Amino acid sequence: MLVRINAAPRMQIDGQLAALAGERMMSCCEFRYRRGFEIFGEGEEPEYVYQIISGAVRTYKLLPDGRRQINAFHLPGDMFGFENETIHRFTAEAIVETNVHLMRRSSILEAVRNGGAGTKDLIKFVTQNLQHAESHMLLLGRKTSLERVTAFLLEMDERLQHPDVMILPMNRRDIADYLGLTLETVSRALSILRDEGLLRFDGNTQRRLELVDRGALARIDA
């Protein structure tokens, strides 16, 4: 499940983790998780904080009967897994083969205790998560299915820095569980947007798509 890969030093892809660690690179290792495998589970004790080098991760909560709500997707550069409490509040899984940097949670807590420079970054990190959660509550509580799917496309477009062709790592069920819909409804909404000429499926696979009219999409996302 956990596969250690080459241990050669490697540049970090951005400064989030480094700032939190006080630029000291302490306790950093690189790991690879295969597609579909669990990185940590809800209720487990948090040992590491993670930063994605390549790949994609979903974090989610489950109800006892299996209903799933994905809180967030994490893409290259993103940090996840920090907990202030003694247990993880959700599960994290690799959506595709994923390489992560990890560092010991204890190092970060220590840095904060010592009034380290990373404290401000930590507050910023948690605040950004909170902001995302707040706008996602508005989406889940009050938006229609077409608005939700459109908002998802625009969010991914922005986080991938407006690529010509967007390659989605997640399947329709993941998108549905992120948006509080079913996979069929997600598929139907995408078909509507395609039929109206706002996006194109690229080539033979439905995970590559091109946003043709971002303005019109932004108008749909209330």
Added chain:
Amino acid sequence: MLVRINAAPRMQIDGQLAALAGERMMSCCEFRYRRGFEIFGEGEEPEYVYQIISGAVRTYKLLPDGRRQINAFHLPGDMFGFENETIHRFTAEAIVETNVHLMRRSSILEAVRNGGAGTKDLIKFVTQNLQHAESHMLLLGRKTSLERVTAFLLEMDERLQHPDVMILPMNRRDIADYLGLTLETVSRALSILRDEGLLRFDGNTQRRLELVDRGALARIDA
């Protein structure tokens, strides 16, 4: 709209704000907001952080066409309104006549900058908000109307410390906008719970209610 009340020194009802301010009580005033009045608006520049002395507050986001999502209800003792950014990300309104303690946001930021003792409390505060948001996303994305209303009742019961009779400050529309439902659906769910003997409306007003069977309610809230 803003009414200053007597300026006599007053005990704080708990230590949250005091801790953040480094126990120095700096910049603290007391204000009263009348029922329905706005405390701050989405997009405004944050000047203060608030702690409720008495009353209740709702914070919410609006879509352009008026659809509303309430993020959270704030009760006596709760802090709200802290922003790491330069603008408020939602609107806050007094649900009933509400007295608050307020302190300058700048004092808190300064305390953090100086590595003050309040830093840890601030991280904890933001983290608690994030945790609440995460479980609320699960509710909004995946729970049925009956589960949502039950979860709401249990949340309020806990936050009011399991009173014999719970007095809800908010109306059915507020509850609906918190749970991503309509007020009619909330009303129907409450009637079902009443008819099944899990709760009782107390006396002549529908805002006072008594949880008769907390165990059964907890079983409904998946």
Added chain:
DNA sequence: GCGGCCTATTGATCGAGATCAAACAAGCAT
């Protein structure tokens, strides 16, 4: 090539919750 598996689309039907509507109760000012 072929078969098996996974993913996505599309169609048909269902149902939970929204919407529309009416009646009534509570609070409050006059």
Added chain:
DNA sequence: ATGCTTGTTTGATCTCGATCAATAGGCCGC
């Protein structure tokens, strides 16, 4: 008391998204 406004319940109907179901394409191993 009276009338007005606001809040709540309940009923009837509608609709959006869920569910059930069939089909097809992609991918991989053989």
